[in-house]
Amino acid sequence: ENILVSHIVVQVFSPGNGVASRPQKHEPFEQAPMYVAVMTYLGFGIVTLFGYLRDFLRAVGLEKCHLAQEREEQKDFIPLYQDFENFYTRNLYMRVRDNWNRPICSLPGPVFDLMERVSDDYNWTFRFTGKTLHNVINMGSYNYLGFAENNVDFLKTVADKVNQYGTGVCSTRQEIGNLSIHEELEGLVANFLGVESAMIYGMGFATNSMNIPALVGKGCLILSDELNHTSLILGARLSAATIRVFKHNNMHSLERMLREAVCSGQPRTHRPWKKILIMVEGIYSMEGSVVRLPEIVALKKKYKAYLYLDEAHSIGAVGPSGKGVTELFNVNPTDIDVMMGTFTKSFGAAGGYIAGKKELVDYLRSYSHSAVYATAMSPPITEQILRALKCIMGKDGTTEGLRRIHQLAENTRFFRAKLKEMGFIIYGNDDSPVVPILLYMPGKVVAFAREMLERRIGVVVVGFPATPITEARARFCLSAAHTRDMLNQVLHHLNEVGDTLCLKFSRRKYTSRPDLCAETNLELDS
Amino acid sequence: MGLSECWKQLSWIYYQYLLVTALYMLEPWERTVFNSLLVSVGAMAVYTCYVFMPQHIMAILHYFEVVQ
Numbered sequence: 187e188n189i190l191v192s193h194i195v196v197q198v199f200s201p202g203n204g205v206a207s208r209p210q211k212h213e214p215f216e217q218a219p220m221y222v223a224v225m226t227y228l229g230f231g232i233v234t235l236f237g238y239l240r241d242f243l244r245a246v247g248l249e250k251c252h253l254a255q256e257r258e259e260q261k262d263f264i265p266l267y268q269d270f271e272n273f274y275t276r277n278l279y280m281r282v283r284d285n286w287n288r289p290i291c292s293l294p295g296p297v298f299d300l301m302e303r304v305s306d307d308y309n310w311t312f313r314f315t316g317k318t319l320h321n322v323i324n325m326g327s328y329n330y331l332g333f334a335e336n337n338v339d340f341l342k343t344v345a346d347k348v349n350q351y352g353t354g355v356c357s358t359r360q361e362i363g364n365l366s367i368h369e370e371l372e373g374l375v376a377n378f379l380g381v382e383s384a385m386i387y388g389m390g391f392a393t394n395s396m397n398i399p400a401l402v403g404k405g406c407l408i409l410s411d412e413l414n415h416t417s418l419i420l421g422a423r424l425s426a427a428t429i430r431v432f433k434h435n436n437m438h439s440l441e442r443m444l445r446e447a448v449c450s451g452q453p454r455t456h457r458p459w460k461k462i463l464i465m466v467e468g469i470y471s472m473e474g475s476v477v478r479l480p481e482i483v484a485l486k487k488k489y490k491a492y493l494y495l496d497e498a499h500s501i502g503a504v505g506p507s508g509k510g511v512t513e514l515f516n517v518n519p520t521d522i523d524v525m526m527g528t529f530t531k532s533f534g535a536a537g538g539y540i541a542g543k544k545e546l547v548d549y550l551r552s553y554s555h556s557a558v559y560a561t562a563m564s565p566p567i568t569e570q571i572l573r574a575l576k577c578i579m580g581k582d583g584t585t586e587g588l589r590r591i592h593q594l595a596e597n598t599r600f601f602r603a604k605l606k607e608m609g610f611i612i613y614g615n616d617d618s619p620v621v622p623i624l625l626y627m628p629g630k631v632v633a634f635a636r637e638m639l640e641r642r643i644g645v646v647v648v649g650f651p652a653t654p655i656t657e658a659r660a661r662f663c664l665s666a667a668h669t670r671d672m673l674n675q676v677l678h679h680l681n682e683v684g685d686t687l688c689l690k691f692s693r694r695k696y697t698s699r700p701d702l703c704a705e706t707n708l709e710l711d712s
Numbered sequence: 713m714g715l716s717e718c719w720k721q722l723s724w725i726y727y728q729y730l731l732v733t734a735l736y737m738l739e740p741w742e743r744t745v746f747n748s749l750l751v752s753v754g755a756m757a758v759y760t761c762y763v764f765m766p767q768h769i770m771a772i773l774h775y776f777e778v779v780q
Contacts, residue, residue: 229734236742281737308739629731688728 215473216611218626218691226626226656233628237277241269252310274650278628283309285635285647291318294327294334296667300644319642323672325662326646330503330619331590332667333534333574344569351565359551363562371568374575375539379509380519383548384541386571387556388563390498390528391417393538396556398465398494399425400549401524406461407447409440409491411477413470418496422465428453434473437481440464444489462491468500468511468527472653472661474614474622476504479515483522492523502532503619508578508591514617533574535567590666594619597664597673604677609690613659622659623680623689630687631658637686641679 243249253276256266284305292299300319303312327334335341347367357363368386375384387393398421402408406427410418412434422429430447433439444462451458464486466477477495486493497510505513510527512519519525524546528538540550551557578587598619605612611624625631628649635647649658664673684690730736735743773779 225732229732232746233734233737236738236746239742278737281739627732627734629734629736632737633731686724687731 215613216692216694218611218624219693222626222691223656226628226658229628230655233278237273240277241273252307278650280309282632284312285632288644293336294324294329295336296324296329296332296665296669296672297321298324298327298644300639319639321642322639323643323668323676324665325676326644327665328499328531328663329534329665329667330499330532330594330663331508331534331574331578331587332665333532333570333577335534335667340573341570343573344566347569348566353564353566355562355564357562358557358559359562360558365562365565365568367565367568367572368562371572371575372539374572374579376541378575378579379525379541380512381525381541381543383544383546384539385547385550385557386529386537386539386563386568388537388560389556390530390536390538392556392560393526393528393540394418394496395421395424396560397526397540397550397554398422400554401425401494402427402461402463405452405457405459406463407459408463408465409443409447410465411435411467411470413473414465414467415471415496415498418465418467427463434470435475435478437478437485440482441485444485444491448489462489463494464491465494465496468495468497469504469615469618469620471499471620472622472648472659474612474618474620476500476514476615476618477511479511479517483517487521493521494524494526495522497525497527498538499531499620500618501527502574502578502591503594504617506591507588508532529567529571533571535570535574537563537567537571594664594666597666597668597670600670601662601664601673601677605680606692606694608677608681608684609692610680610684611692619664621662621664623662624657624659624691625689626656626658626691628658630689631660633687634660634683634689637683638679641683643676643679 240249244251253272254267256263260266284303289301289303290298291301298321300322302315302317302319304315305312351365351367355363355365359368371386372384375386376382387396394415394417398408398418402422402425404426406425408422408425408427408429410422410429410431412431430443432443447459447462450456464482466482469476479495482493485491495511500514501510502508504511507513511517512522512525520543523542525541526538527541529535530537540547573582576582577584578591580587595617598617598621602612602616602621605621605623613622613624614620625634625647631647631649635645638645645660645662647658647660653659730743733746735746738746770779
């Protein structure tokens with residue numbers, strides 16, 4: 187207990203001096219045995235065959251078609267609904283879609299209430315039975331620091347601001363929607379991150395997709411990681427810059443591309459690129475892996491490129507005082523050109539920010555689509571972010587923020603260690619609160635979600651379009667609001683379900699050791 | 713009870729078979745179709761083995777000159 191507290195105290199008071207340190211942990215991406223891949227393809231093959239059969243029956247008319255179809259009079263026109271692209275959706279997803287879009291009727295805290303729904307015609311339509319499933323443990327919400335809460339004392343300032351400003355802003359930032367509370371939040375965000383200036387936007391996805399076109403254009407090069415989020419890819423495509431993809435977290439691949447870009451220049455004219463922008467994320471949400479920040483910063487300085495860091499999942503969730511991957515690796519925040527993040531995950535609100543040098547942010551205030559056309563952030567949301575930030579930074583006078591960060595780190599370490607011990611295959615860095623458990627086979631993915639719901643645990647499972655076809659997974663998001671009791675319950679049920687469904691594919695031998703943080707303490711004591 | 717244990721074990725093995733072949737996601741009539749196809753193909757293979765195995769074994773033994 188004492189050692190952990192002093193660990194945090196020392197880290198907070200020593201500023202990031204720009205000397206980057208290497209992380210001790212490596213990130214294994216363990217491969218499953220060969221028979222698992224074979225069985226996955228077998229499963230998909232059988233479902234595809236039956237999909238063709240059902241399509242044939244629907245076309246012939248032996249079976250009722252529940253999908254959208256054109257009217258009889260329009261059958262000779264150009265088709266409105268493309269049947270071929272929807273093959274996977276209508277023949278695989280529709281059969282099992284009771285595991286997604288489950289309606290929640292309470293706040294998404296560490297436990298929540300679900301509405302029970304049943305289907306009479308194999309998931310084409312649903313009806314509610316009227317019963318509510320109470321106190322289902324929530325392992326899927328991005329509630330890393332537990333700020334999705336409805337405690338009246340904590341939310342008092344939010345209620346006051348609603349009284350003062352109302353709920354809607356009714357304008358864009360540029361016209362007449364620039365409230366004083368927005369300016370206050372921007373100052374606080376810049377202070378928190380250690381940069382000159384910041385700007386906030388109403389929607390996290392739109393922050394990426396609408397601001398990247400303002401930063402790069404035709405004649406620029408974007409080097410983006412293989413596993414970047416859709417918002418980054420959409421923003422890159424909208425900007426009309428050339429996009430090249432490097433292998434996930436692979437510095438050799440990135441360096442080779444940088445060298446080639448600097449040497450050869452633009453494709454046909456061989457003129458030098460106007461700008462080279464490297465786009466990476468802090469924590470990748472499907473893998474749980476953490477970016478190799480010190481190496482990327484070194485590469486960027488060597489080849490004179492710019493760096494765009496998307497800290498959607500890592501801000502507030504990693505680092506000894508919650509400042510994200512820059513603090514985790516001890517990198518100077520001024521080395522990163524554009525720091526972007528969202529308030530949806532760790533702060534319990536909505537929206538995003540872009541932070542960096544003052545000239546950059548001032549430029550974005552006039553040239554970004556989101557700043558000019560999108561409605562400004564709503565006042566209660568802004569106040570929620572303000573109070574969450576003040577809590578994390580300790581400015582409200584309590585140590586609640588530090589306690590939550592510490593609790594999240596402890597929960598993460600405990601959960602990951604236990605899962606590895608049990609024999610599941612887990613991806614990702616030991617520090618990241620996003621834990622994907624690999625399930626591989628489509629039948630097991632569905633059975634896992636249903637079994638866990640029967641045991642009163644809500645999980646998120648992801649399959650083919652969002653992940654590679656052989657790597658379907660269940661993604662657990664840990665929270666500071668989860669107690670040790672809840673985690674033990676979840677682990678107990680996971681153990682049982684893992685045995686019932688044969689999910690323990692790992693071939694490594696893990697011994698149960700005491701907490702891994704003991705190794706880092708040796709450095710501080712000397 | 714030995715019999716109920718046996719039934720539970722068989723039931724679990726059938727469940728694993730449903731999960732691995734993704735029949736778990738299909739409707740009951742589709743499972744029936746697939747299972748009957750599998751059983752009929754399996755039965756045909758067993759029958760062919762039963763009918764032709766003596767001839768094959770005699771041919772092998774003849775080849776290795778164990779029997780004339």
